[in-house]
Amino acid sequence: MNIQQLEYIVALDQHRHFVQAAEHCFVTQPTLSMMIKKLEEELNVKIFDRTKQPIVPTAIGRQLIDQARVLLREARRLEEMAKQYNGDLSGELHIGVIPTIASYLLPAFVQSFIQEHPAIRLRVSEMITERIIRELKMGNLDVGIVASAADEATLREIPLYRERFFAFVSEATALFDKQYILPTEIDPNELWLLEEGHCFRTQIQSLCELSKNSPSGNSFQYRSGSIETLIRMVERSGGVTIIPELAMLDLSEDRKKFIRSFQAPVPAREVGLVVNREQVKMHLIDLLRSTIQRVVPHLPSDEALQVL
Amino acid sequence: MNIQQLEYIVALDQHRHFVQAAEHCFVTQPTLSMMIKKLEEELNVKIFDRTKQPIVPTAIGRQLIDQARVLLREARRLEEMAKQYNGDLSGELHIGVIPTIASYLLPAFVQSFIQEHPAIRLRVSEMITERIIRELKMGNLDVGIVASAADEATLREIPLYRERFFAFVSEATALFDKQYILPTEIDPNELWLLEEGHCFRTQIQSLCELSKNSPSGNSFQYRSGSIETLIRMVERSGGVTIIPELAMLDLSEDRKKFIRSFQAPVPAREVGLVVNREQVKMHLIDLLRSTIQRVVPHLPSDEALQVL
DNA sequence: CCTTTGTATAGACATAGCCTATAACCACAG
DNA sequence: CTGTGGTTATAGGCTATGTCTATACAAAGG
Structure with missing residues (x-):
């Protein structure tokens, strides 16, 4: 068993195809075949089921491949330690x-x-x-x-x-006329949020749930995957959304007119x-x-x- | 880098001596020297300081050797997984x-x-x-x-x-005349204990501290490293000690006369x-x-x- | 200064890993 | 049933690598 052979089985598991896996390893297909066969013989275990197409690992093969990944990771760690000692910035x-x-x-x-x-x-x-x-x-x-x-x-x-939060408000809202706003002044029904899973969404929820006036489960609420989309929603359908500072800085001058800062302490x-x-x-x-x-x-x- | 080379540096770290390490790996000393040199060249790192005698790893060498051990352990794990799958009982x-x-x-x-x-x-x-x-x-x-x-x-x-605990008592103690004894009846000043670190000692302490009459720090207290020694101390100097069931079963008939059981619930x-x-x-x-x-x-x- | 102890180098040899060429296998179309 | 395309396995030759023996080199001790 050697490290190379482990790289081969991991590559074959990724590609499920001898030719492609061989290319990925910069060797020819026969080399890959032989080395994998050799490893299988040494361990006395069929790692891949070649009767299927595309090829699949056997049950025990799965385990061995996972373990091979662990081993390869540790090998890379070792090389990395030496590299870093040499001040090698590659x-x-x-x-x-x-x-x-x-x-x-x-x-x-x-x-x-x-x-x-x-x-x-x-x-x-x-x-x-x-x-x-x-x-x-x-x-x-x-x-x-x-x-x-x-x-x-x-x-x-x-x-x-650290980056501050800013509100992006539509002309239609009461907030538009204010210079500084408070989280409590935001109507949760008007607030556009990112979809579940984004920590930015969670942070805004905790910011606005402080005001405890979010009945939830009312009317229509679209959850977007990007801040850019939220801004567009506000522009077209009204309401308000909250964006981080770097997103704010990136806006065009036209759009910056709809930005409102929070009163101190500014959420960030x-x-x-x-x-x-x-x-x-x-x-x-x-x-x-x-x-x-x-x-x-x-x-x-x-x-x-x-x-x- | 290959697994063999890692075994070499680990062996050399263990033996701090090329000839001995080479023997340990079943290769000749030149082979070991060359392979280690090769690895050092590949990683561009001096792993061992050969100016000292016996040889010592360099600072970075220490790290690399430790990482090599991790890697070798994972390698053995992989082989073990295959072996076990083969029902190989070796x-x-x-x-x-x-x-x-x-x-x-x-x-x-x-x-x-x-x-x-x-x-x-x-x-x-x-x-x-x-x-x-x-x-x-x-x-x-x-x-x-x-x-x-x-x-x-x-x-x-x-x-x-599970094994029960038994008391081994000297003829000189009051306990000798009882058929069944209670932990509370044991005088801590007469009780011989193993030295610190043994879990058996801790268990007996918790058993007898239930009775809360151990003033501790009194007179002479020898702490032994083996149960056999405790028994001898009782035989020669009197007092009592507590031993586990397998130790009790192992005693000669003569010695078994000094064994007393605990009353139920029997400590175990x-x-x-x-x-x-x-x-x-x-x-x-x-x-x-x-x-x-x-x-x-x-x-x-x-x-x-x-x-x- | 020579011996002892320990490590490195040199040269020879076997083999492991790689390549190219080709065989074998399999599914599917004709 | 047979040819074809796609895929993996085998064969034979080449090179690099790991190993050995023999020996050089280095450092410490008498």
């Missing part, structure tokens, strides 16, 4: 970002980052906090960018910046990196942190914030 | 046993076990519960034999048998196996369990027991 950095941050933060720093560190291959996936936490724990993700992650013992949080969220405590790519992650902090406009003024 | 079973069980249980089953399963290499280490738990978690031990282990989330307990302890939840050698451990349960005399009568 490698892959797999980042998970929540949607309400991704759209506005990524354009701001990705370009700078890949220019400054051309040897780092950046892989960004958009996913909700819950999944980021899960993937971090499984070791499929190097770092997450979230807004106030749950305190997990195995994870570590690194604060990046804390954006930070989350990493597994055992993470060995801390060097790379530190580069990420400093790039983000340099690129993001210095948002939080000295005013009182209410961090949700 | 392999190594590393058992940790607490001292107060080891002396009396091991002679009873080890012989049977190795005869019934000659392909299993048994490795037994005597250690206190605390260390057994630690080694199980680190994966250095396959299974532990303990008396009521703490409930650790990552471990699983498998009950084996529950002996069981402890394994890591992720343990893949469950098949082997099941064989161990059935051999032990067959060999150990059926101890607990139907009488009421007070399991400590």
Whole structure:
């Protein structure tokens, strides 16, 4: 058994196809066939059922492939430790970002980052906090960018910046005429929210449920997957929505007319990196942190914030 | 990097000596030297400081060796999974046993076990519960034999048998003339105990502290490391000690005259196996369990027991 | 300064892993 | 029943890698 063979069975499990898996491993199909056969003989176990098309792992094969993944992850960790010791700023950095941050933060720093560190291959996936936490724990993700992650013992949080919340109000609402507004002044029936699962939704709920006047279950309520959509809903159908500061800064001048600030203490969220405590790519992650902090406009003024 | 090389650095870390480590790996010293050098070149890291004698790992070397151990453990796990699937009853079973069980249980089953399963290499280490738990978690031990282990989330307990406690009393004590005794009747000043760390000591303390008449810190108190020694102390210096059932059964007829039973509910302890939840050698451990349960005399009568 | 003890290097050999070419298998169309 | 396309397995040759023996080199001790 060797590490290579384990990579082969994991690749074959991914592709369920010898030719494709072989390409993925940069070897020919016969090589892959032979090596897998050899491993199967050594372990005296049929890992793949080749009678089916596409190929499927056997029951025991599933277990072995999963274990192979564990082993390969540990192998990469070892290599990463050596690399980092050498101050080697190369490698892959797999980042998970929540949607309400991704759209506005990524354009701001990705370009700078890949220019400054051309040897780092950046892989960004958009996913909700819950999944980021899960993937971090499984070791499929190097770092997450979230807004106030749950305190997990195995994870570590690194604060990046705070961003305030702003209301985007339609001309039709009473709020439009105010200069500063209070969360309690928002009519829950007029409030557009993201769909379930987004932590930004949860935060706004807790902000507005403080006012306890949300009867819920009334009239029509559309739940959107993106902040941009919420803004459009307000523009066309009236009402109000709440957006984070980076989203606000991104608006056109025309749209900014519909922005209203909250009265102090201004509701805000804390954006930070989350990493597994055992993470060995801390060097790379530190580069990420400093790039983000340099690129993001210095948002939080000295005013009182209410961090949700 | 390959698995072999990792075994080499782990072996060299153990032996701190190329020739010995090479022997341990069944290769020649030049082979070991070359392979380690090769790994060091590949990772671009000096793993061992050869200027010292004996050789020592460098700082980064330490980390890499630890990670190599993790990797090797996962590799063995993988092989073990395949073996078990094949119903292969071979392999190594590393058992940790607490001292107060080891002396009396091991002679009873080890012989049977190795005869019934000659392909299993048994490795037994005597250690206190605390260390057994630690080694199980680190994966250095396959299974532990303990008396009521703490409930650790990552471990699983498998009950084996219950054994009662008995008092071994000197002729000089008042207890000698009684047929059945109560824990409260034992004078703590006359009671011989094992040294700190033994769970059997703790259990007896909790049994006798119920009677709350242990002023402690009085006169001379010798703490022994073995039950056999406690018995000798009673024989020579008087007083009383408490021993588990298997130890009692092992006594000569002469000595059994000094044994007194407790009144019901008879204090007892529950002996069981402890394994890591992720343990893949469950098949082997099941064989161990059935051999032990067959060999150990059926101890607990139907009488009421007070399991400590 | 030579011996002892320990590690590194050199050169030879076997083999493990890879490649190309091709066989074998299987489903399906004609 | 047979040919064809898609897929995996086998064969034979080449190279790189891991291993060995023999020996050089280095450091410490008498």
